[in-house]
Amino acid sequence: MEIERQKLRVHAPLEQPKSPEELRARQLKARDMLRGDLTGEDLDNYVEERVATTTLEKVLNSARAHSIFPATFGLACCAIEMMSTVSPRYDIARFGAEAFRASPRQADLLILSGRVSIKMAPVVRRIYDQMLEPKWAISMGACSSSGGMFQNYAVVQGADKFMPIDVHVPGCPPRPEALIYGFTKLQQMIMGNADPGWRSRYNAHGTEEWARGGPASKPSEEALEAYAKAREVLGA
Amino acid sequence: MARMEDTLHDRELRQAGTLRDEEITVADFTAELSDRVPGVEFELEPEQEMLTVNMGPHHPATHGVLRLVVDLEGEVVKDLKPVIGYVHTGIEKSCETMQYWKVIPFVERMDYLSYFFNMQAYVGAVETLVDLEVPRRAQWLRVLHMELNRIHSHLVWLGTTALDLGAMGVYFYCFRDRDRVLDTFEMSTGQRMHTRYFQIGGVAEDIPAGFEQKVRELIVQLNTGISQYESLLDKNEIFLIRTKDVGVVSRERLLQLGVTGPLLRAAGDPWDLRKEGGYLAYPELEFDVPVGTVGDGYDRYRVRLTEMRESLRIIEQILDGLPEGPWIADDRKYALPPRAELSTSMESLIHHFKLVTEGFRVEPGEVYNPVESPRGELGCFVMADGSSKPARVHFREPSFINLQALADMTIGEYVADLIQTLAMLDPILGGIDR
Amino acid sequence: MEEIAFFFGALFALGGAIAVVAVKNPFYSVLALVVHLVFLAGLFLLLMAQFLAAALIVVYAGAVMVLYVFVAAYVGGIEEPKWDASPELRVIGPILAVALFIAISIAVLGSGLAALGTPGPEDVPSGFGTPEAVGLLMMEDFLIAFEAASLLLLIAAVAAIVLAGRRREDRKSATDDRKSATDDRKKLVKADEEINAAAAGKGEGAR
Amino acid sequence: MNIEWFIVLSALLFTVGLIGVLVRRNPVVILLCLELMLNAGALALLAFSRMLGNGDGQVFVLIVLVVAACEVVVGLGLIVAMYRRRLPLDVDEMKELKG
C-alpha cells in the first residue's frame, strides 16, 4: 500500500532562506507537516509562536539571561565547587551572576548542588516555589540529577522527581568550568525563549502564593482545585 | 516497647492536624504552605518575650543545610536546638553493599572537605583488618596529601567564616589559594575533589614528575597567602572585637562533650592524634601542635591559621625526605597491581581481574581506626563478617560530635555571635549527616 | 494657590488625625500620626515657620514616632474593638468634645480680633521663621524657658531610663560574665616545647 | 489665606484628639491623641505668631515640642514597664498605681 505524502516542493521551488530564523521556521514547518499534527492556520500560528518573538521580548530575554542572580543554596560536595565558580579563577561574575541572593524572592536561579535527601526534598521544592517567575533551576552533579552513586533509602533519585530542572550538569562533583558551561547553556536557552514544557508538568508556574490564589495574581482553576484537595486530604 | 506503633500513631495524628511538635514535618510543610521564608515559623510568646526563629535549612550562614531552632530574647540567644539530617545520604548503608575496595569513593563524600582523611580512616581500618603493611613511600605520600587537604579544608573554613563576618575579600583570596591546592591534587590524582587516591595497601599512583616543584611553589604562595589573611584579619579591630571572648566553653566541658580538633586545642589542650596515635609517617616528622589559651573564636582562628603553617612545615619535610620505593603493597591478594604491570605480567592481570570482580574476603573482626582530621578525631569503624563486603562501616564524624557543643557555646550570646561561633565550629553537613 | 495648598494639607492632616483615633491597631495609629505630622509640617510652611516645619519632621517623625513604632511593635498589635469605650464615655466623650469645639469656635470667631480675618501682615521681619530668627529669640528673649526646657528633657530622660530599664538582677548581658582575655595570648599560641616533646614521645611509645 | 482657617483647623484637630483620649482605651493610642492635641495647640500658636508678625509664638511651639518629647518618653516608659509586669494595657482596668 502506498502512503501519500504531501510534497513540500510541489508548485514552486523554494527560495533560499534569508535568515537563520527563517530557515528554522521552515524546518519546523516541514517537520510538523510531515508528522501531520497541524495543518493550515494552526500551523502558521504555531510556527509564529515558536519562532517569532517580538523585539521587546528578545530584549527582555537577553536581559534575563545576562542578569541571573543565583540563590545562596548549597547542599553537599558540589556546593563547594559552586562557591568556587565565584572565586577569582572561574569568576562567574563575568556573566553577571555573582550576586548570590540569600532570599529566594530575589533569586532567579536555584542551583541544586549536591544530593537531595528525602528530608530535604520538600524544602527544596518550597524554596523553588517561593522564587518569582521567571525562574530556573540547574541540577549540579550526578546526585541531584539522577541520585548518582547513592542509590539507597535516603536519597531522592534525581531532582526532576519533584521539580522542573532546566539544565543538568554531570560530574561528581562537576568542575567549576562544567557548571559555568551549564550556566551559559542556560543563558542560551533563556535567550532562545525555549520552554521545555516542564513547568506545567510540575505545576510550577508562578510562586506558591500564585498557585494558591495569593493576593497579587489569579490562580488557575486547576491549581486551586489541586490545593484544596490537598488540604482536605491532609486534614488541615 | 512498641515504638513502631507509637510512631505510626503519631504520624496519623499529625496528618490529622492534632499533634504538633516543633519539628516541621512533611505534613506540616504541605498543610500550612506558609508564605514565609523557608522554614520560618514564628510565634511571639509575650510571657517570655521570646521569639522563636528558625534558621535554615536554607539559610546563608548555616554552612549547608543545618537547621537551628533558636529562641531569641531581643537579640540574645536563649535556647538553641540543631536539627540535622537534611543531607542524610545513607552512605553507611551503601557501603555495606559494596566490596571493600569499592567503598572508598563513598566514604570520601561524607566530609567533602577532608576526603583524604576519610579515605585514610577507612583504608587504615581495612589494612588493620587484613594486616597489610603499607610501604614507606606510600605512607609519606599519604601524609603529604592529607596535609595539603588540611590546608584546603582550613582555607575553605577561613573563607566562609570571613564571609559570615562580612569580610568579603578574604573569601576570594582563600578560594584563590584553595584552587592552587586543588591543582596539586589534580596533578597527582587526576581530580580536584574526591580523588580516590588512597588504595588499600598504598596509593593509586606515584606522584608525577614535576609534582615536587609544583608543591614547592605552592608552599611559597601559601606562605604569602596566610600572611595576607593575617594582615587582613589580625589587624582589623572589627574582626578582633567580633571574635575575642565569644563562644568560650571550658576545656573540661569540651572533653565531656567529646569535642576534639582545633576547638579543643584552642581551649588549651594539645590533643592531636598525629602526636598521640603516631600513625603513618607522623612520628618521623617534626611539627608543633598549636594551642590557644582562652578558647574563644579568636583562638580558634589562630589555631587553625597556625595549623596551616605547621602543615606547610610537614609538607616541606616530606618533599625533602620522601623515601624511594614502591607506592603500593606487594601483597597482590589485597592491593590492586599498578597499571603498568597489567600489560607485562599475566599474574597481575589475573589478580586485577579477581580483585575487580569479586574483591577480597576478610576474616570476621572489628576495627576502629582514628585519624586526626581538620575537625578532630575522625574514626572509622569497620566490621567484617568474612565476606567480601563490610558488614558495617561507621564513621565517628568530628563535625557531628562537635555540633553538640554549639548550644553550650552560644546560649547567652547575641545572634550575630551565634553565626560567628557556628562558623568557627566549622561544621561540614555532609559529615554530620552522612 | 495658597488656598489649594492649605485645603490639601488640612484635609490630610485632619484625615490622619481621625485615622489615629479610628483605626483599631495601634501600629496603624502611629503610621496615621506620621501622615498627619508630614502634612502639618506643610501647614507650618504656609505660616512661614520653616524651621519649625523641619524640626517637626526631624524631631517628631524622625525620633518620637520611631519610639512609638518600637513600643507598638514591642507591645504587639493588641487590637481593641472599634468604639468600645467605657459605656458612659461612649456618649459623653464626643458630646463634650463637640461642645468644646463649638466653644472654641465661638470664642475665636466672636473675639472681634480684626486681624483674624486677614492673612497676616505682609511685612514680616526679614528672616521670619528661619533658624536664625528663632535662635536669636530663644537665646535672647526666652533664655529661661530654653534652660527650663533642657532641664525638663534631662529629667524625662532619667525618668524613662528608670521606668523602662530592666532591673539589674534579671539582666544577663551577653558580655557580662565573660572574662576579658589576657594580653599574653596576643602572640599565640604554640604549645610549649615540652608538651610537644612529651606528646611525641608518647606517640612513639604507642606505635 | 486668613488666619481664621488655621484656628478652626486647630480647633478641629484638638477636638479629634480629645475624642480619642476620651474613648480609646489603649494607652499607646491615648498618648498619640495627646500628641494630636499638642500639635493642634502648636498650630494655633504659629497662626497667631504669623498674625502678629512676631516670632515669639514660634519659640512657644519649640517648647511645646520639647514638652511633647518629654511626655512621650515618660509615657512610653510607663507603657513598657506595665507590659513587662504583665499588667493589662487598658486604661479602664488600670485602677491603681502600684507596680
Place this chain on the structure above:
Amino acid sequence: MPDAPGLELILAEINRENPGAVLDTSYDREQAALIIDPAKLIEVLTWLRDTPGQEYTFLSSVHGADYFPKAPRFAVHYELLNRERYERLRIKAIVANPEDPEELPVVPSVVELFPTADFQEREVYDFFGIVFEGHPDLRRILMPEDYVGWPQRRDFPVGGEPVIFTRDEVTNPGWWQ
C-alpha cells in the same frame, strides 16, 4: 592498648564488684574489647571512667552494630579512650533479641556519664531502633520524624524511598505504599 592479659585483669576486677557484668574479652588485631551485659553497662562504664589506674574518661564513639543472622543480633559499641596513656578500649553491649520482632531492644543510656553520647545514641536509635532508656530526648535525628523503619538494620532494603509530596497525594492517594 591493654593487651590480652590486661583485659583479663580488668574483667576480673569488674566482675568482683558486679558479678556477671563482663561476659567475655576479645583481643583481635591489636584492638581490645570487653563484651558486657547491657544491664550492667552503666556500672562498667562508671568503673572504667572513675577507677584510678583505668581512667577511660573520653568516650570517642558510640555506634550500633547488627550481626543479623546471628542470635544475639544487636550490639552497641562504646569506644573508650584513656588520654593519658593513649589506650583505647571497646565496650560491646550485646543485646539479646527481643522475642517479638516488632519490639525494640533496650539499652541504658549513658548520657549522664558522657554527655557526648547524646547525638550518637539518637543516631543509633534512628538507624537501628535500639531504645536508650533514660535518654533525655530520644527522637529520630537524621531521618525525617515520621519515617517508618530502621534503615541500617541488615534486613532493611538498601534502596528506593519515595518522596511524599502533596501534589502526588492528590492524584494518587497513598501512592508510596
Place this chain on the structure above:
Amino acid sequence: MDLVPGLPLADTNFVDATWILIVKSIVIFLVILMIVPILLLVERKLLGRFQQRYGPNRVGPYGLIQPLADVGKLISKQGFRPKGAVPILYELAPALTIFSAILTLAILPFGDVKDGVGFYGIDVPIGILYFFAFSSIAFYGLLLGGWASGSKYSFLGAMRAAAQLISYEIAMGLALLGVVIMAGSLSLVDIVKAQGDIWFIVPQFVGFLIFMVGGFAETNRPPFDLPEADAELVAGYGTEYGGMRFGSFMFAEYIEILIVSGIASTMFLGGWMGPGPGWLDPIWMLFKMWMLAMFFIWIRATLPRFRYDQLMSFGWKILLPLATLNVLVTAVLVVVL
C-alpha cells in the same frame, strides 16, 4: 517669580523662574539617574578588582550594559505580594524609600548662581535640616518594608534599621553642627561659599570622620549593613521583596550613597570649588561625590561587619560624645578667635 506665592521656601536667597526650576529638577534627576547604574556597575567591577577577578564583562563592551540587563530583568519579574503581607503598606514602602531619597537631591548645590540660574535645585534657608527631615522619612520606608512583609527576618531587619538610623542621625547632625557654626549659615550654598579660604575638612576633620561613619550607618553599607546582613537575617527588611520592588530598595541605597557623598563634599570638601574655569564647577562637585562613593565601595571590600550591640555602643558611647566635644571646641574657638 515664586512657584507658590505663599510658600516662603526660598525667600531668603536667590529664586529662579518656575520653568528654570522645572528644567533644573529634570536635569538633576536625570543626571543622578544616569549615575546610579554606573555606580552599580563600577561597584561590581571594582569589587571584582579588589578580589582579583574581572567582574561583569560579557554584556556589551566591557560589560557596560550590565546594569540595563539587571533593570530589565528586575522589571520583568513576576509582580507579587506574599500572603502574609499587609496590602498597601507592602507596596508603599519601596516607593517611600525612593521618594525620600530623590527629594533630598534637590538641595545639593552643583555650582553658584551663574547667569541668573542657580546650579542647584533649591537653596532652602533650613538647609541641612531638609536633609535630615527626608532621611527621617526614609526610615519609614525601611520600617514599613520590614513590618509589612509579615516575615520575622524582615521584622528583625527593620527593627535593626530603625535603631541604627536614629542612633547615628544624632551623631551626624552634631558633626555637621561644627561646620554650620564655622560658616554661620545652614544654607548649603552659603556653606560652600564660606570655604573659599580653606575647606572645612581641615579644621573640622573630626566632624568629617564622624559624618562619614554616620553616613555608612545611614546608608546601611558595610561595616554597618546589619539590617540586611545576609549571614544573619537572610536579606533583612528586604527578605520578602523581589523584582523591581527589591530593585527600588537597592536603587534608593545607591542614591543615598550619592547623597551622603554629596553632602559630605559640600560641607567639608569645598563643594563645587576647584581649579579651572567656572563651567567646571558641576564637574568638580560630581568628581568629589564620585570619589567619596568609591570610598564606600572600598570600605565594603575591606571591612567585616559589626555586631549589633557593638554598633549601638559605638554610636552612643564614642561617636556621640566625640561629636559633642567637637561642637563645643568649635564653638569656643569661633567665639574666641
